[in-house]
Amino acid sequence: MTAPAPEITVEQRVRQAIDRTIQRSIKGLEYISTGDPAVGLTPKDTLFQKGTLKLYHYRAQTDDVYRVPVMLVMSLVSKPYILDLTPGQSLVEFLVQKGFDVYMIDWGVPRPEDSRLRLEDYVLDFIPDCAERVLKDSGEDELSIVGYCMGGQLATMYASLHPDGPMKNLACFTTPVDANGMVLFRQWTDRRYFDVDRVVDTLGNVPPELLYASFDMLKPAARVAKNIQLWDNLWNDEFVKSYRMFDRWAADQIPFPGETFRQVTKDMMWDNKFVKNEMEIGGKRVDLGNIKKPFLHVVAEHDHIVPYEAAKPLVPMVGSEDKKEVMLKGGHVSLVAGGNAIFRLWPQLESWLGERSV
Amino acid sequence: MANEVNMDPLALWRDWVANSERQWNSFLNNAMATDEFSQTMGRMMDVYLNVQKQMNEVMGRYLQLINVPTRNDILAVGERLSQIEERLISIEDGVKAAGRAAATAAAPTNGAAPAARPARTRKPAKS
Numbered sequence: 280m281t282a283p284a285p286e287i288t289v290e291q292r293v294r295q296a297i298d299r300t301i302q303r304s305i306k307g308l309e310y311i312s313t314g315d316p317a318v319g320l321t322p323k324d325t326l327f328q329k330g331t332l333k334l335y336h337y338r339a340q341t342d343d344v345y346r347v348p349v350m351l352v353m354s355l356v357s358k359p360y361i362l363d364l365t366p367g368q369s370l371v372e373f374l375v376q377k378g379f380d381v382y383m384i385d386w387g388v389p390r391p392e393d394s395r396l397r398l399e400d401y402v403l404d405f406i407p408d409c410a411e412r413v414l415k416d417s418g419e420d421e422l423s424i425v426g427y428c429m430g431g432q433l434a435t436m437y438a439s440l441h442p443d444g445p446m447k448n449l450a451c452f453t454t455p456v457d458a459n460g461m462v463l464f465r466q467w468t469d470r471r472y473f474d475v476d477r478v479v480d481t482l483g484n485v486p487p488e489l490l491y492a493s494f495d496m497l498k499p500a501a502r503v504a505k506n507i508q509l510w511d512n513l514w515n516d517e518f519v520k521s522y523r524m525f526d527r528w529a530a531d532q533i534p535f536p537g538e539t540f541r542q543v544t545k546d547m548m549w550d551n552k553f554v555k556n557e558m559e560i561g562g563k564r565v566d567l568g569n570i571k572k573p574f575l576h577v578v579a580e581h582d583h584i585v586p587y588e589a590a591k592p593l594v595p596m597v598g599s600e601d602k603k604e605v606m607l608k609g610g611h612v613s614l615v616a617g618g619n620a621i622f623r624l625w626p627q628l629e630s631w632l633g634e635r636s637v
Numbered sequence: 638m639a640n641e642v643n644m645d646p647l648a649l650w651r652d653w654v655a656n657s658e659r660q661w662n663s664f665l666n667n668a669m670a671t672d673e674f675s676q677t678m679g680r681m682m683d684v685y686l687n688v689q690k691q692m693n694e695v696m697g698r699y700l701q702l703i704n705v706p707t708r709n710d711i712l713a714v715g716e717r718l719s720q721i722e723e724r725l726i727s728i729e730d731g732v733k734a735a736g737r738a739a740a741t742a743a744a745p746t747n748g749a750a751p752a753a754r755p756a757r758t759r760k761p762a763k764s
Contacts, residue, residue, distance in 0.1 A: 380757070391708075392716040466671075466672075469675045471672075471675075472672075473675070474679070481690050496669065497666075498662050499669075504654055507654050633761035636761075
């Protein structure tokens with residue numbers, strides 16, 4: 280039960296409106312004149328580097344840690360600092376402070392020569408290699424993997440193709456499997472009008488501007504509305520700080536490796552092979568039924584990038600007995616980062632992973 | 638109290654902004670989910686790719702003429718650098734592994750942990 284809000288008189292309301300207008304002018308100038316907020320601040324060491332890939336190990340902040348280390352796998356379309364935004368709003372920091380031994384794969388910003396990287400490179404080379412290094416560094420023989428969005432796809436492909444591998448638990452956030460659920464993306468990449476071969480052959484990596492524009496087009500009016508919302512809340516330091524961090528991340532797109540884009544477009548968007556268990560990686564069929572380890576999939580109720588219809592089949596397809604889908608309020612990004620994630624996703628992940636990490 | 642809130646013109650305006658955003662998104666999404674839109678986008682992409690291809694070719698020829706490395710030349714150098722980088726990493730890995738092995742061999746046998754790493758004994762808090 281919430282306490283009733285204190286009554287505000289008309290005079291107080293007018294005073295508040297004037298005060299906020301003044302604050303908006305002052306802070307508006309501050310907003311324009313200050314640089315981007317610092318992100319990704321949780322102390323870490325780079326354990327391994329290969330090309331643009333970096334494997335980070337976050338420094339422990341507790342006297343003891345869970346036995347099983349956790350490896351975070353990021354998406355290929357965005358930078359990983361969304362999981363380590365700022366102190367107090369960082370999933371990585373939260374996990375470290377709760378006693379998890381956390382590692383993260385940062386794919387980096389693909390270079391032009393990385394345009395030939397395929398899903399095989401990620402699923403059969405980079406992830407197993409990083410997993411092995413995590414085991415070696417931690418001295419353990421198993422690890423948990425957490426994948427966000429496309430990172431979840433890579434992690435599930437890895438898990439499916441390495442059923443006897445060292446993975447003990449797998450948690451995915453908003454991971455799409457059924458292209459039919461991604462109505463707009465599917466429509467825009469319709470094979471009758473979208474020549475993916477020509478795109479990749481001409482451009483190599485898919486430029487970040489193209490990806491940014493396509494994500495923006497999913498909510499075309501949001502940019503204007505967000506700017507209005509920002510102006511309305513310019514007096515509120517917390518809102519502005521949070522807005523800037525998310526805005527920075529959303530605009531900080533990276534190129535998408537060309538050959539992987541070709542594969543994803545043809546196999547996943549056109550032929551929808553992932554949901555049919557017909558994907559082939561390095562000549563091996565990706566059958567999600569091969570995943571027998573404890574599995575958690577967290578989806579967001581208002582996800583406009585990966586609508587629920589696209590993510591829904593994942594849990595039923597996974598072969599584990601210990602599997603669970605959790606739907607939480609929020610959108611694609613606010614599920615993992617920001618004020619609401621602190622109370623929704625993070626405790627759920629901590630409790631699910633904690634009891635399976637001893 | 639409810640009347641007080643309803644009287645706030647800014648609250649009404651905020652509601653209007655939120656509703657307008659929702660309506661515009663829905664309207665534009667419907668328009669973008671059509672074959673016509675995809676076809677137009679495909680054509681625009683074609684034009685963009687043609688321009689890009691022509692530019693690459695013309696620039697490549699021009700740079701060759703004035704004896705300046707082209708994009709492809711720089712990419713080739715980048716690729717060779719990546720290969721060197723990978724070899725260096727594997728050498729570095731080998732050196733590190735040898736160093737670790739040497740440190741383990743030379744470590745005192747009094748049972749002391751070689752590095753200050755937290756114990757892996759944590760258990761979930763009982764609720």
